[in-house]
Amino acid sequence: MLTPESLARIDREIAKYPVGQQQSAVMAALAIAQEAHGWLSPELIEEVAVYLGMPPVAALEVATFYNMYDLKPVGRYKLTVCTNLPCMLSGGVDALEYLQKKLGIGLDETTPDGRITLKQGECMGACGDAPVVLVNNRRMCASMTPAEIDRLLAELD
Amino acid sequence: MAVLGSINPILTAGLDGDRTWRLADYVSRGGYKSLRRIFADNLTPGDVIAEVKKSVLRGRGGAGFPTGLKWSFMPRALPGEKYLICNSDEGEPGTFKDRDLLSGNPHAVIEGMVIAAYAMGATRGYNYIHGEIWSLYERFEEALAEARAAGFVGQNILGSDFSFELFAHHGYGAYICGEETALLESIEGKKGQPRFKPPFPASFGLYGQPTTINNTETLASVPFILSMGGDAFLEAGKANNGGPKLFSVSGHVNRPGNYEVPMGTPFSTLLEMAGGVRGGRKLKAVIPGGSSAPVVPADLMMECTMDYDSIAKAGSMLGSGAVIVMDETTCMVRALERLSYFYYEESCGQCTPCREGTGWLYKIIHRIENGQGVPEDLETLQRLTGNIMGRTICALGDAASMPVQSFLKHFRDEFQYHIEHRQCLVPVDVQRAGSTFFTASA
Ligand SMILES: Cc1cc2nc3c(=O)[nH]c(=O)nc-3n(C[C@H](O)[C@H](O)[C@H](O)COP(=O)(O)O)c2cc1C
Ligand code: SF4
Ligand code: FES
Numbered sequence: 001m002l003t004p005e006s007l008a009r010i011d012r013e014i015a016k017y018p019v020g021q022q023q024s025a026v027m028a029a030l031a032i033a034q035e036a037h038g039w040l041s042p043e044l045i046e047e048v049a050v051y052l053g054m055p056p057v058a059a060l061e062v063a064t065f066y067n068m069y070d071l072k073p074v075g076r077y078k079l080t081v082c083t084n085l086p087c088m089l090s091g092g093v094d095a096l097e098y099l100q101k102k103l104g105i106g107l108d109e110t111t112p113d114g115r116i117t118l119k120q121g122e123c124m125g126a127c128g129d130a131p132v133v134l135v136n137n138r139r140m141c142a143s144m145t146p147a148e149i150d151r152l153l154a155e156l157d
Numbered sequence: 158m159a160v161l162g163s164i165n166p167i168l169t170a171g172l173d174g175d176r177t178w179r180l181a182d183y184v185s186r187g188g189y190k191s192l193r194r195i196f197a198d199n200l201t202p203g204d205v206i207a208e209v210k211k212s213v214l215r216g217r218g219g220a221g222f223p224t225g226l227k228w229s230f231m232p233r234a235l236p237g238e239k240y241l242i243c244n245s246d247e248g249e250p251g252t253f254k255d256r257d258l259l260s261g262n263p264h265a266v267i268e269g270m271v272i273a274a275y276a277m278g279a280t281r282g283y284n285y286i287h288g289e290i291w292s293l294y295e296r297f298e299e300a301l302a303e304a305r306a307a308g309f310v311g312q313n314i315l316g317s318d319f320s321f322e323l324f325a326h327h328g329y330g331a332y333i334c335g336e337e338t339a340l341l342e343s344i345e346g347k348k349g350q351p352r353f354k355p356p357f358p359a360s361f362g363l364y365g366q367p368t369t370i371n372n373t374e375t376l377a378s379v380p381f382i383l384s385m386g387g388d389a390f391l392e393a394g395k396a397n398n399g400g401p402k403l404f405s406v407s408g409h410v411n412r413p414g415n416y417e418v419p420m421g422t423p424f425s426t427l428l429e430m431a432g433g434v435r436g437g438r439k440l441k442a443v444i445p446g447g448s449s450a451p452v453v454p455a456d457l458m459m460e461c462t463m464d465y466d467s468i469a470k471a472g473s474m475l476g477s478g479a480v481i482v483m484d485e486t487t488c489m490v491r492a493l494e495r496l497s498y499f500y501y502e503e504s505c506g507q508c509t510p511c512r513e514g515t516g517w518l519y520k521i522i523h524r525i526e527n528g529q530g531v532p533e534d535l536e537t538l539q540r541l542t543g544n545i546m547g548r549t550i551c552a553l554g555d556a557a558s559m560p561v562q563s564f565l566k567h568f569r570d571e572f573q574y575h576i577e578h579r580q581c582l583v584p585v586d587v588q589r590a591g592s593t594f595f596t597a598s599a
Contacts, residue, residue: 016324018238018281021364023346027329031288054346065348065505067330068288084250085448085495086407086481091594098594122332122499123250123448124289127407127479128414131594138291146595 002047006036010051023054026062030069031137039070067122068137075110075117077156080134083120086127095131095144096120102153116156160257160403161414162430167381167393167401168374169417172261178296180303183264189309191383192268195275196317202233205276209379211387213399217254218244218335218372219447219476221465230359232367233278240368241279241321243270243376245286245297246340248332250448250499251479254403255373257415259286259293262377263300267323269376271310272383274321277369281322284373285340288329297325332503336551337370339505350505351551372477374403394420398464402478406431409438409484409591420464427463427480435593438484442567446476448496449556451563452489472563486591488583489568490575493560494519494526500557511554514545518561525572528579535565535572 002010013028029048034040040063049059063069070078081096096107099118103111110117126132129142133152141152160169171177171186183189195205210225231239243266247255258266270282286294301323304310312320326344328334334343338352341363362368378400382390391399398420404427407413411432418427424443434440440455445463451473453461461467468475483492501519506512518541521534542558549555565572574582581588589595 016283016326018364021345024326024344026346027343028327031327031329052346058347061348062346065331066288066328069329083495084499085492086251086479088492088495089408089481089483089487089592090413091592094589094592094594121289122330122503123248123252125247125253125256125287126290127251127481128253128405130407130413134289137288140289140292 001037001044002033002051003036006032007051010048014052022052023058026052026054026059027066030059030063034069038076039073073110075115077115078117078119078136080119080121080137082122082124082126082130082132082134084123084127086123087130087132090127090130091144092131095133095149098146098149099133102149116153160261160417161412163417164422164426165393165401165419166417167385167390168258168265168377168403169261169415177261178263178300180264180300180307183262187384188264188380189268189307191380192271192309193315194383195272196315196319202276202278205272205383208387209276209382212378212382212390213394213397214375214378214382214390215399215465216372217374217378217402217478219249219449219474221475224371224375227359227369227371228273228277230357231277231279231369232360235367238281238364238366239277239279240363240366241270241274241277241282242337242340242344242363242368242370243282243284243373244335244337244340244370245284245373246328246335247287247290247373247477248328248335249477249479250496251405251407251444251481252447252477253405253407254415254478256287256290256293258373258377258403259290259297263293263297264304265377265380266297266373267300267304267310269379270323271314271321272379273369273371273376275319279321279369281324283324283326283344283363285326285328285334285344288327291327294325294327301325332499333505333551333553336553339551340370341368348505350507351553353550395462395464397466402463404463405477405479406482407479408482409435409487410482411435418463421462421467424458424461424463424480428482431482434482434484435591436484438486438591440482441485441487442483442489444473444479444481444483444560445471446474447479448481448499449552449559450474450476451559452567453563454567484591486583486587488526488581488588489564489571490522490526490581491588493564494522496560497522497557500553504553504557508549508554510545511549511557514541514554515557517541518557522561525575528575530572530576532576534576535569538565
């Protein structure tokens with residue numbers, strides 16, 4: 001299931017570590033696999049593990065431990081809103097509530113059309129730009145106002 | 158660049174525009190001169206460590222451990238691989254300074270790492286970058302490619318017999334990986350669970366080899382220590398608190414952001430630079446060093462200067478330099494509830510006192526916040542923190558306990574009010590007004 005392009009990217013990650021330590025590339029490899037497939041199915045995790053020569057259960061442990069891996073299908077866009085205290089003081093919780101209302105879904109839910117999944121996140125190291133919304137683990141949207149959130153939602157289709 | 162203001166800036170001097178992260182721009186600001194000087198003037202590793210010791214640079218990751226001393230623990234003569242790790246896993250709530258260094262000045266981090274590696278005889282390095290700031294992970298890889306191509310990183314650096322390979326590794330959402338031994342486990346491709354110490358990383362670190370871990374800001378300071386001299390760097394701060402420091406100011410201020418000021422700058426000055434308390438409201442409390450640091454009431458905070466010693470005297474910690482400002486619209490129970498949820502969520506689960514204790518702390522504070530608290534709860538919270546602190550493998554247990562103890566110490570009446578009246582002392586609509594989310598103009 002891993003595409004040749006994903007495998008090439010994983011090979012570049014493996015090359016960062018000493019010979020015999022290719023397990024060190026598991027975090028990057030899982031991130032690459034998730035980026036290509038949307039989420040990490042058990043089969044995908046096993047494939048990554050086999051490719052890196054590590055026990056599948058060890059790769060599963062890693063995928064379970066870190067919050068940005070999705071072990072269940074998510075919408076085309078995953079929006080993670082930081083609600084930790086510094087962000088909460090500047091509207092992080094309000095932004096999440098606004099999104100819930102706007103989308104008609106709760107936390108960890110996906111819109112019926114499969115478009116958007118909502119998550120609550122912990123500090124993203126961007127507290128000065130609160131409220132912050134992370135789109136698909138990659139794009140950080142800063143200083144979100146209700147109008148900015150409306151604009152973002154209109155853009156994601 | 159989100160560094161919004163500074164007094165005598167060093168680390169962020171000249172960072173105007175969006176190309177400052179490029180090699181050419183860094184070199185035009187005097188970048189890589191310190192590294193060149195090492196080889197031109199035949200500075201020995203001992204010379205470099207001596208200069209860093211003179212600067213009294215203290216680790217910017219939170220603990221404030223003297224950097225020169227830490228470097229001298231590395232068995233540099235030992236054959237075999239030795240590692241240098243840069244900790245850019247910035248996840249301590251309130252902290253966003255390393256992000257701006259990586260954004261505007263990544264080559265200072267790279268140059269600092271190469272110099273540090275030379276001083277400690279490290280052969281390989283990794284910069285562990287917080288997964289949520291993905292674009293800066295990509296930027297760091299680009300900056301690394303530039304540095305490699307220019308001969309600043311890799312084999313026979315600048316034609317010398319010193320070689321150092323450097324790579325970027327990304328996190329993927331686990332606060333605990335900021336703890337240095339959890340970070341090592343994570344690079345090894347495992348769950349980020351902290352290790353027992355001893356053995357310390359300097360003797361048994363990454364892949365079992367000698368390893369030193371330093372924070373991003375610590376390492377970015379190194380080229381400047383060599384270029385201006387250890388004494389001048391020390392004088393840029395105050396005695397026992399060398400150098401400038403980046404402070405991330407968040408929460409209820411008019412201009413949240415990073416500010417680079419000399420160690421020892423009055424808190425009141427920093428607050429003023431950040432535009433003062435939002436909407437001209439009254440300051441209530443400040444967490445001066447990231448969420449793990451004890452909270453300090455407004456009056457006491459206004460008397461502090463921003464350095465390790467002054468903040469310690471006020472009963473808190475300078476920590477990572479994350480200054481979380483709370484004004485009179487803040488419900489302290491709700492604030493602590495959110496912090497306690499964070500530690501509960503991020504406990505790695507290895508030690509029973511931390512795993513169970515953080516769960517209990519959150520559960521009890523949650524119930525007080527929701528009007529279900531009972532009078533005994535405050536004593537129970539106190540007892541729980543006593544059973545966690547000092548009984549865990551890593552400092553997360555303490556980090557979860559200190560906020561609870563300090564909130565109860567300074568704002569006990571608010572907790573009691575919650576329990577007695579089953580509601581907030583600060584009305585909910587006042588709290589809402591505090592965030593200005595719904596009133597902010599788009
Ligand atoms: C729970 C926990 C989280 C931590 N998070 C970070 C972090 O995000 N960044 C960091 O530099 N240090 C963090 N530290 C401190 C590191 O363990 C380590 O002391 C530091 O990186 C050493 O660098 P320094 O000496 O340059 O400060 C954390 C420690 C603990 C216990
Ligand atoms: S104190 Fe908590 S986070 Fe640290 S090792 Fe123990 S269980 Fe894990
Ligand atoms: S608390 Fe939200 S980004 Fe730091």
